[in-house]
Amino acid sequence: MRHHPPGRCGVIVSLLALVLTLSGGQVVNSAPAVAAPPPTHASEVAAAEDLAARDLAGSLADTTWRSHVRRAVLASGEVPVAELAGTAHKRLQPRLAEADRRIAEAKGLDEGVGPLLTLRLGTDAMRTALTEGVVPWVAVVASDDEARTVRAYDSRGAVHLLDARTPPRRPVYVVDIDGAKALSAGIDVLKEQLGRYGLTSATETGSAPTTVSPLTSAPSAAAASGFWTTRITSVRLSDDEEPWTKGDAEIYTLVTGFGQDGKVRVDPVDMPYLDDDGVTYHPNQVLVNWSLYKYNLADAVMMEDDDGTNYRDLAKAIAAVLLTVTDQGAYIPLVSAVLDAMPDSWWTDDDDYVDSWYTLARADNGVRRGARGNGSMTVEPYFVEQF
Template sequence: MSQSRLRRATVAFAALPLLALGAGQAVAAPAAPPAPATAAPASTARVSAIEDEVARSLAASLADPALRERLRSATAAAPGGAADLGPLAAAAQSPAARGLADTAAQADRRIAAAKGLGADLGPLLRVQLADPSMRAALDAGAAPLVATAVADDHARTVRAYDTAGRAHALDAATVPGRPVYLVDIDTAKTLAAGIAVLQREFAARGLDAAGPAAAPTGQAAQAAAGGWWGTKISSVEVSDDEEPWFKGAAEMFSLVSGFGQDGKVRVDSVAMPYLQYDGTVYYPNQILVNWSNYKYNLADVVLMEDDGDTNYLALAQAVAAVLLTIADQGAYIPLVNAVLAALPASWWTDDPDYVESWYTLARTSSGRLNGARGNGWMTVEPYWVSQL
């Protein structure tokens, strides 16, 4: 993810083990993950296949000069250069545009279902120019191709369509000289909806996943009278290989895991929508952990990503089923093997879904914490959240 390029990633998760060491002490390197599960979520390859269908339909529709001009103007004016495809097509008056609007609306619903999300999210598909350098040729009248922000980071070619429906194999390593539109999904919207699904499913199964900034209740409220201690992220950076030109925008989130006040395993999801580029230091001042929710003074943090095909509902159900088999035995119990075994095999092949993890995060942790993989770091500090 170079600063000039967007990365397409929503994030999913796992809970990793916590070593019983104090803040600032060295920790052992994480053990190799267990053999992954063979079953993948039902959505695997479905979202990318739907996007490919829409890309071909959009390319054919661009034979209409009026629609082509509308798309050129819309992507130039839209924040970040990404325009919602369905509304854009619905606002046009030509038969080609109306057909494209119907295709996009149906695809939006199919994508929501494939990702285990509700059907009321509204437009999900967006279209943007693959690289800003293509704008001059597009404005000069060059005929664009249409492709999708494909999932495989290591792809050697990218399939794109022209207005006649012909497929073209583009070099994944070189920005094309011809303008290329990318069809992608609104990952900010699906991330927010996905976190809501995770919270709902975890809570329904007894893994209370209220957000890290939620007000403490019961014993936690008594322990944190007048407020509660949190861990705040002052700055954070993720390092990764430079992203190819065909990737879209990134959305990431972390999961914080440990034992709750009731002695049951809990998982708290923390959205990090600002974390979009590697090699960039962000200063979010974001609360990562609400310690009043946890029984022990230690927690795990894992940052992961997926390339759009994650079914949040299926993933939450699979991981929750594993975590519910683990009982508090009076000390922190490593959770890594059980949780990683619940993840599908596709999460450990091709794409770097697992980004980084941080071990032995304590309430008193402060300063720079390097990730276990050497792929990122964050600086943290204790933070007292007082009641009004």
């Protein structure tokens, strides 16, 4: 699920699209068995994924290893491929470990995040051919929803350009990143870096849990101390067509407002359950902890995490803009400031803007539709007791 504005397609891309249409969505170009050209992806993450895909494709010439990988992929949705190679392909494992290291560094993650590269089957329809022993190709996950082609490699090193919308009949493994793992680690880095830039209040009267117990009424006089929150009882994003290589979405929301000290604060909220468009989820997740905010109003900007995100750069970009905003004694919406902080490249191959909610109020109770019309949330006030 990706939600960035459409990219520009040049003459070459248009011609490729025409060839794809005439070829029925199958192989556009099957190069001779020569070394693949160097990756053309702009980001270090994409380059590392591309190199890993080529190495993996070449390794599948080994029939024993190929059978080992096939069993693992058929048994699991996503396979941590570096760990798999560590037990069955000692020559490949160091190359995959190096790719993992490059990816973690490019994303600004701490060294302890562990392996990130995963391998999965492109579509469920490919399972039969894979089970029957057809040698799979290895593709790199499409980094752009507007991409017309997907690059895949075979075990001889040849490059094949596949239709991004119509999967081939041949089984294809997709090299990707464990998005949930990367985002969880990235949220930790983001919180740490935002704190360093002063975008978290010095005074915090409570920290909101990710999920809460069933709804209770407002606290009575005898109730223990606590704090008011806004929690999401349901959330849904619009359905969007995207390349068949894309895996589950990784969604997070930046909640912004003025902290108790009068300075702008940003609270990242991970939403790991929000995998698919067109599905209504009921997370009972706390979105805003009002004890952290000066006013009873806050904004929320929902983003989708992509492979190329560097969380340290994200925090720096946000801080560069939001630190210039001062408290004028009345609430100022901050959605535009957050969006202005995003580098131009993030509207193409990196984090994608999903939707935004202006002036969420502590008293909001009901459906709130996003300003972009791409998402809707049902929210309610919820009091979290502290014992």
